[in-house]
Amino acid sequence: MTYDTIILGAGAAGMMCAAYCGGRVLVIDHAKAPGEKIRISGGGRCNFTNMYAGPGNFLSQNPHFCKSALARYTQWDFVDLVGRHGIAWHEKTLGQLFCDGSSKQIIQMLLDEMEQAGAELWVQTEVKDLRKTEAGFALKVDREGLRLSLSCTNLVLATGGKSIPKMGATGLAYDIAKQFGLRMTETRAALVPFTFSDGKFKELSGVSLPARLSNDRTSFDEALLFTHRGLSGPSVLQLSSYWHEGETIRVNLIPDLPLFDLLRDQRQSSGRKALTTELARHLPARLVDYLSQHIPMQGNLADQSDTALSDLIAVLSNWQLTPSGTEGYRTAEVTLGGIDTEDLSSKTMEARDVPGLYVIGEAVDVTGWLGGYNFQWAWSSGHAAGTAIAGR
Structure with a gap:
């Protein structure tokens, strides 16, 4: 089964990326449903961005890395997307924007965007093997009791960090990054x-x-x-x-x-x-x-x-x-640190030395403040990778 792009992780960044990649796209997640962190965020109303989101609201060993993605897909771009889907929202303190209704509206919006783009979604699917090939990447996954072989030209790591393991966080992106020689910065629980x-x-x-x-x-x-x-x-x-x-x-x-x-x-x-x-x-x-x-x-x-x-x-x-x-990763809202930005392009999120490998969202060493900033990084980095893949 051959795809142009396979995205590992059906969270905020992964689903956002899938809506922009073009071609034949498959999103894989081991959870029972997509967007589980979105669902529980903001007391069930999803603090989906912040009016004041900018580079100064993010921590990274390279504070300049996030600038390109945030500038090319801003909080107002996401607000426009929310508006086009008829989702009512309101501002709380310090520029935090929430759904009037339910965070499930944001999940459905992203699923609708993926469907419109022709992307497939497989949940309850486990990655068992992954290797680089001359043409891209080869994967073996377990789905519905079957071991399936997949191949793709582009592989996107969007599996997040280690925070809230009860939601399924595993640090898989870190393991894959190390497998392909990408460096890691120190990780620890943040917003905790x-x-x-x-x-x-x-x-x-x-x-x-x-x-x-x-x-x-x-x-x-x-x-x-x-x-x-x-x-x-x-x-x-x-x-x-x-x-x-x-x-x-x-x-x-x-x-x-x-x-x-x-x-x-x-x-x-x-x-x-x-x-x-x-x-x-x-x-x-x-x-x-x-x-x-x-x-x-x-x-x-x-x-x-x-x-x-x-x-x-x-x-x-x-x-x-x-x-x-x-309290550690058990209750941390996000993981500080991650895959070293020195090994990634700030414009495309592609690994510099591994063509076709992209890293987005929380897996990257970019960590936002509390208040919708980490979601904005997910939207911006997902958009950056998706549009870069579409333009190849």
Whole structure:
């Protein structure tokens, strides 16, 4: 069975690529259904892109690599595609775009685009053998109890990274890349909650508030969520991509709150009330109770001098914590690192030394921020490879 292009992986990048390749195209996936990560994303509504997507929202050993693909297929191109399929959407915070309805609409849109392009889809299909041939690639796959032999001119790796193994993530693209001599950058879980081995935040589980999380490289102002394992929420997930094991992080619990002025004013009107009571007007009460066990907060507000209030503000705005680790690939939204961009063309996503081999999506060492950026990389890189194949 001969194809012009075989795409391994029926996720966001793989299906997007299939819609643009032209010729006879086959998409293979070992899952029961296509687009499983799309289906669960955004609470079932799929944060499919971000209004502000640009090269600065991506991590890579080569920060310039993503520029070409992102420029040639932008977030607005994908928004136009969504609109042509009649999918209603809305903006949430920080430019995040979601379906009004269900993430299944995005999956169906991609399947419709694939069908229109004449691409085939095989699910529950396992790749058992893969080798390079003079004309392209030869594969052996298991499907419906049969061992089938396939060949193709172009092979696209779109199987993603290692994140969320319960969804079927295996790191297959990395194994294939190594087989063909492509280099790898270090991989680790990203967009993932922090853990603390002593269970220090169990009593705060469920408490959330706006916060600024930072380290020596960057900072993020978004929601912070305490969990029974540690810290989560958008600000934590964002910082996790820039965090290294053993590193201390800084938590500002009052990033946009003029707390010193507020407490000083309250000292005039409510001085007889406990400091903790008045502080709980501005921070979650359970958090204040917890902090009072670790930070001096005794006495009434009237007893607090300006210096004491300043000291309190300094602690609340620079709470230093050292996570013991992260929750790992089990809950990570994405894999940081991957197939080295030095071995790929930024314009076509083709391997420089393996003609006909393309790598797209999460498998590449390009990792987006939380908020629709990784989907945009899937659309842009899939489009780049698909159009390059069509133009050969």
